Amino acid sequence: VTTxxxxxxxxxxxxxxxxxxxxxPAADAPPRLALRIGDHVVDLAELAGVGMLDVPAGRMTAPxxxxxxxxxxxxxxxxxxxxxxxxxxxxxxxxxxxxxxxDRVQCELPVRPGDYVDHYSSLEHATNLxxxxxxxxxxxxxNWRRLPVGYHGRCGSIVVSGTDVARPxxxxxxxxxEPALGPSRALDLELEVGFVVGxxxxxxxxxxxxxxxxxxxxxxxxxxxxxxxxxxxxxGPNLGKSFATTVSPWVVTLDALRPYLVPPPPxxxxxxxxxxxxxxxxxxxxxxxxxxxxxxxxxxxxxxYWTFAQQLAHMTVNGAVARPGDLIGSGTVSGxxxxxxxxxIELTWQGADPLTLADGSHRAFLLDGDTVALHGWCGGAPPxxxxxxxxxxxxxxxxxxxxxxxxxx
Amino acid sequence: VTTxxxxxxxxxxxxxxxxxxxxxPAADAPPRLALRIGDHVVDLAELAGVGMLDVPAGRMTAPxxxxxxxxxxxxxxxxxxxxxxxxxxxxxxxxxxxxxxxDRVQCELPVRPGDYVDHYSSLEHATNLxxxxxxxxxxxxxNWRRLPVGYHGRCGSIVVSGTDVARPxxxxxxxxxEPALGPSRALDLELEVGFVVGxxxxxxxxxxxxxxxxxxxxxxxxxxxxxxxxxxxxxGPNLGKSFATTVSPWVVTLDALRPYLVPPPPxxxxxxxxxxxxxxxxxxxxxxxxxxxxxxxxxxxxxxYWTFAQQLAHMTVNGAVARPGDLIGSGTVSGxxxxxxxxxIELTWQGADPLTLADGSHRAFLLDGDTVALHGWCGGAPPxxxxxxxxxxxxxxxxxxxxxxxxxx
Numbered sequence: 083v084t085t086x087x088x089x090x091x092x093x094x095x096x097x098x099x100x101x102x103x104x105x106x107p108a109a110d111a112p113p114r115l116a117l118r119i120g121d122h123v124v125d126l127a128e129l130a131g132v133g134m135l136d137v138p139a140g141r142m143t144a145p146x147x148x149x150x151x152x153x154x155x156x157x158x159x160x161x162x163x164x165x166x167x168x169x170x171x172x173x174x175x176x177x178x179x180x181x182x183x184x185d186r187v188q189c190e191l192p193v194r195p196g197d198y199v200d201h202y203s204s205l206e207h208a209t210n211l212x213x214x215x216x217x218x219x220x221x222x223x224x225n226w227r228r229l230p231v232g233y234h235g236r237c238g239s240i241v242v243s244g245t246d247v248a249r250p251x252x253x254x255x256x257x258x259x260e261p262a263l264g265p266s267r268a269l270d271l272e273l274e275v276g277f278v279v280g281x282x283x284x285x286x287x288x289x290x291x292x293x294x295x296x297x298x299x300x301x302x303x304x305x306x307x308x309x310x311x312x313x314x315x316x317x318g319p320n321l322g323k324s325f326a327t328t329v330s331p332w333v334v335t336l337d338a339l340r341p342y343l344v345p346p347p348p349x350x351x352x353x354x355x356x357x358x359x360x361x362x363x364x365x366x367x368x369x370x371x372x373x374x375x376x377x378x379x380x381x382x383x384x385x386x387y388w389t390f391a392q393q394l395a396h397m398t399v400n401g402a403v404a405r406p407g408d409l410i411g412s413g414t415v416s417g418x419x420x421x422x423x424x425x426x427i428e429l430t431w432q433g434a435d436p437l438t439l440a441d442g443s444h445r446a447f448l449l450d451g452d453t454v455a456l457h458g459w460c461g462g463a464p465p466x467x468x469x470x471x472x473x474x475x476x477x478x479x480x481x482x483x484x485x486x487x488x489x490x491x
Numbered sequence: 492v493t494t495x496x497x498x499x500x501x502x503x504x505x506x507x508x509x510x511x512x513x514x515x516p517a518a519d520a521p522p523r524l525a526l527r528i529g530d531h532v533v534d535l536a537e538l539a540g541v542g543m544l545d546v547p548a549g550r551m552t553a554p555x556x557x558x559x560x561x562x563x564x565x566x567x568x569x570x571x572x573x574x575x576x577x578x579x580x581x582x583x584x585x586x587x588x589x590x591x592x593x594d595r596v597q598c599e600l601p602v603r604p605g606d607y608v609d610h611y612s613s614l615e616h617a618t619n620l621x622x623x624x625x626x627x628x629x630x631x632x633x634n635w636r637r638l639p640v641g642y643h644g645r646c647g648s649i650v651v652s653g654t655d656v657a658r659p660x661x662x663x664x665x666x667x668x669e670p671a672l673g674p675s676r677a678l679d680l681e682l683e684v685g686f687v688v689g690x691x692x693x694x695x696x697x698x699x700x701x702x703x704x705x706x707x708x709x710x711x712x713x714x715x716x717x718x719x720x721x722x723x724x725x726x727g728p729n730l731g732k733s734f735a736t737t738v739s740p741w742v743v744t745l746d747a748l749r750p751y752l753v754p755p756p757p758x759x760x761x762x763x764x765x766x767x768x769x770x771x772x773x774x775x776x777x778x779x780x781x782x783x784x785x786x787x788x789x790x791x792x793x794x795x796y797w798t799f800a801q802q803l804a805h806m807t808v809n810g811a812v813a814r815p816g817d818l819i820g821s822g823t824v825s826g827x828x829x830x831x832x833x834x835x836i837e838l839t840w841q842g843a844d845p846l847t848l849a850d851g852s853h854r855a856f857l858l859d860g861d862t863v864a865l866h867g868w869c870g871g872a873p874p875x876x877x878x879x880x881x882x883x884x885x886x887x888x889x890x891x892x893x894x895x896x897x898x899x900x
Contacts, residue, residue, distance in 0.1 A: 196605075197647050202726060215725075223724050228670050229662050233726040234643035234733070238606050238814050250809035251694075253638050253763060261637050263765050263808065285660075285893055309809070315632050316624075317611060317642040318727020324643070325809040354662060356672050356893075399672065400659035400718070400734040401891065405647050482810065484694055484765075 089120035094470020101332035148407035154281035189331035200411035203388035230388035252309030265481035266306035273424035276301035288359035288391035363391035498529035503879020510741035561815035598740035609820035612797035661718030674890035675715035682833035685710035697768035697800035772800035
């Protein structure tokens with residue numbers, strides 16, 4: 083499919099993709115919905131305002147995609163189809179006026195999750211973490227193969243790609259015995275995919291993902307391993323992860339991803355009926371971690387043990403409602419080889435085997451100034467279009483000094 | 492202080508209290524802010540509309556208290572002071588027109604939390620649960636006395652008092668070995684107090700609670716112990732708690748509670764400086780659990796080991812922003828005596844020692860049809876006014892049949 087908009091070779095955003103995001107053309111302009119094409123965005127509020135889109139312009143001026151997601155798959159599919167038609171027909175000045183270069187807009191957080199549930203669904207990641215955090219024990223607990231283990235993360239700390247990440251303070255164990263507050267010395271990344279809930283629903287079956295998942299983003303579940311290790315028993319991760327979660331700005335629709343859905347790995351034992359699907363819900367999605375411009379890991383999302391469709395079913399089996407804009411984190415994506423691991427704690431085996439970067443420096447965990455970029459795409463080998471995600475980028479900045487002297491009585 | 496509005500003796504809501512809530516005068520009327528007085532509510536949208544309140548009427552028509560909370564303590568204090576003045580001066584037809592009997596309005600969820608962090612801050616509760624869930628081990632883990640252990644709960648499942656609670660389904664361990672989906676057989680309640688964040692803030696000190704806590708509600712953290720026990724390692728509670736959390740409709744302001752702030756129990760070891768306060772942040776708040784009209788537990792909130800002010804400081808020490816309307820759950824409140832325990836798993840020692848109710852029936856856990864009401868109040872012995880919370884009530888209804896046959900291949 084060809085469009086009159088210039089799309090660079092190898093772009094994540096050909097006309098077959100058209101992911102949704104929220105942009106501002108200027109810092110003081112109201113946020114509006116947009117579709118990404120090549121190095122441009124289509125300003126949907128502008129397009130609707132000149133009558134080129136069959137939706138009220140007011141619906142396209144919003145601080146998030148939540149309301150669009152709430153409407154289910156139909157309205158979003160119609161918008162993408164209309165815009166694809168416009169971009170592949172004769173150019174029109176009114177459409178050109180709604181096209182804005184990507185470097186002239188500010189990308190905002192695309193959704194405002196009311197709840198964010200993160201998971202632990204890669205067999206290799208869970209096994210690696212079990213070995214590192216509970217040495218000597220069985221790495222996988224008995225429930226792991228029975229249900230997609232998950233927990234609720236902090237919605238208020240979700241930030242869009244490009245936002246700096248301040249090194250978090252936390253209570254750290256200390257060799258002298260007394261734990262003390264200090265900046266994390268084991269700041270890590272986690273390579274994940276986040277799925278955005280569309281139409282609301284409870285007690286969903288995995289195959290309901292078709293109607294209730296709006297799309298997907300890349301997600302970096304930044305983790306302070308030292309804070310986490312000290313705090314996490316018995317109620318799970320809290321401060322070790324609640325300081326920041328970075329997502330990519332473009333929600334790639336399930337419609338665009340559908341050609342890349344593939345059968346998941348076999349599950350043994352077979353899960354309870356409520357977790358069984360008729361259709362394939364693994365995703366053939368290539369993923370990469372780049373650290374300061376250097377690729378340090380590459381893996382494929384199709385290796386995940388639990389699918390996002392199973393996570394959706396599990397999350398709602400107790401009657402909990404998945405609401406539009408809610409975020410489902412896949413859990414860290416790690417493949418079996420060392421170079422496929424999705425976090426530094428795994429890549430460096432908790433610092434025992436540091437990474438050596440091209441500049442000769444070593445990394446056990448992240449240093450101030452380090453920039454992490456996650457990339458991901460489906461397809462790309464002709465004739466299959468590349469359906470890419472762009473990047474989820476964050477740079478570590480030093481811990482912020484406390485605003486007041488700490489009271490010490 | 493006397494008001495011309497009739498306030499029944501022993502009411503939770505004398506004119507000194509005036510807690511905020513959200514009500515609808517009719518099912519199709521827009522929600523608006525209200526203050527509670529005796530068995531009436533003061534409709535603040537109505538009052539502002541006739542110019543009796545020094546705020547724009549539009550600000551008093553809102554689906555939640557979040558925006559008011561965001562403004563910090565000042566604006567809410569001025570509204571309460573103005574209404575108190577009106578209710579203790581000469582009656583005026585315009586004020587009487589804004590008074591609505593409580594049984595003629597629908598109470599709504601008072602806040603829409605963007606994040607809900609629940610804790611585990613009663614020494615007795617944590618010890619009891621440690622004994623029950625990890626028999627043979629140390630009941631308290633090493634971190635417990637160093638920081639207020641907490642985790643994120645599900646915002647979308649928070650409901651207002653009076654909402655029925657459907658028994659949740661979940662994957663249950665089975666004696667024959669294979670866990671299987673089924674309705675929980677160990678449905679429990681948890682007696683808690685919920686604190687509502689006011690003005691946003693990060694890296695707060697405990698004494699900042701003064702400026703950043705808007706008020707408090709009663710909170711029932713319904714828990715399915717069998718689902719929880721199977722799922723909770725290593726990432727904490729999820730489906731066992733994410734099906735429902737009931738809160739009382741009236742947010743009692745920190746201003747009204749201030750006379751009842753008292754020194755907390757001593758902490759040993761002394762916590763890290765970031766968790767130390769100059770001022771007392773325990774609350775002399777009497778709490779009760781009623782089951783089917785019968786009191787089954789009574790305790791006092793002042794016994795909690797960690798205060799809400801310390802929880803606020805801990806929650807934000809890593810840079811996470813506490814946002815207006817966020818909810819901080821105290822954790823289950825259990826006193827040292829059996830009759831002071833805040834959950835059935837503790838009261839019945841996991842069913843080993845069931846409760847016998849007045850009708851001769853026994854309870855290990857909750858049965859369908861059971862109604863649980865939490866009550867709480869400060870003061871009440873003259874001359875100290877009773878600053879009450881009303882009730883957080885919920886009735887258990889049977890598990891909802893799944894809408895479709897479960898796929899069984």
